Amino acid sequence: GAVVSQHPSRVICKSGTSVKIECRSLDFQATTMFWYRQFPKQSLMLMATSNEGSKATYEQGVEKDKFLINHASLTLSTLTVTSAHPEDSSFYICSARTGRPGTIYFGEGSWLTVV
Amino acid sequence: AQTVTQSQPEMSVQEAETVTLSCTYDTSESDYYLFWYKQPPSRQMILVIRQEAYKQQNATENRFSVNFQKAAKSFSLKISDSQLGDAAMYFCAYRSAKGAQKLVFGQGTRLTINP
Numbered sequence: 689g690a691v692v693s694q695h696p697s698r699v700i701c702k703s704g705t706s707v708k709i710e711c712r713s714l715d716f717q718a719t720t721m722f723w724y725r726q727f728p729k730q731s732l733m734l735m736a737t738s739n740e741g742s743k744a745t746y747e748q749g750v751e752k753d754k755f756l757i758n759h760a761s762l763t764l765s766t767l768t769v770t771s772a773h774p775e776d777s778s779f780y781i782c783s784a785r786t787g788r789p790g791t792i793y794f795g796e797g798s799w800l801t802v803v
Numbered sequence: 804a805q806t807v808t809q810s811q812p813e814m815s816v817q818e819a820e821t822v823t824l825s826c827t828y829d830t831s832e833s834d835y836y837l838f839w840y841k842q843p844p845s846r847q848m849i850l851v852i853r854q855e856a857y858k859q860q861n862a863t864e865n866r867f868s869v870n871f872q873k874a875a876k877s878f879s880l881k882i883s884d885s886q887l888g889d890a891a892m893y894f895c896a897y898r899s900a901k902g903a904q905k906l907v908f909g910q911g912t913r914l915t916i917n918p
Contacts, residue, residue: 794848
């Protein structure tokens with residue numbers, strides 16, 4: 689099946705710094721990618737939807753200036769957490785959709801710890 | 804906006820027995836998809852089963868089957884011959900057939916398999 693790779697799988701950063709998480713579709717072109725955040729023992733919360741070459745669409749309540757999403761190519765989307773704070777510590781998962789109606793594939797997720 | 808509700812935060816079943824996980828959803832759309840995802844401790848999202856709303860026949864995948872009641876907006880997952888490896892969080896998800904086709908997840912059900 690199709691593969692979506694997320695990197696890094698775990699990252700620790702200092703408070704106030706920025707950190708970037710990459711999401712790559714390895715064997716297909718993803719016209720749309722999605723970024724989720726998952727708090728402990730909770731469900732996946734959609735943060736934003738990104739389409740290649742256009743601005744991301746953020747869900748209500750998600751700070752677009754804090755969580756910068758770039759979908760520069762059909763195989764790569766990045767999430768940058770700017771000026772990270774300890775409350776940004778979480779598990780972040782991306783997913784990518786093939787064509788239409790398409791199938792959605794998930795990355796392995798990334799653990800972010802802000803100290 | 805669409806919503807997905809899983810009313811069972813936790814379920815347990817004896818190994819080799821059958822268990823049913825409940826899911827209801829709310830939508831005004833007629834064309835959509837429903838999914839069950841499994842999330843083991845690794846946090847990788849694994850697609851268990853998928854149902855197209857236009858299909859009356861319930862989807863089955865080996866030991867996994869669904870009971871799709873479109874009028875009642877109900878989508879339960881039945882796991883037969885439960886195995887220790889089935890222990891995980893299970894998420895019910897809705898996806899519109901139009902627009903961005905983002906996944907909307909329920910709160911999740913933690914399934915424990917008792918040996």
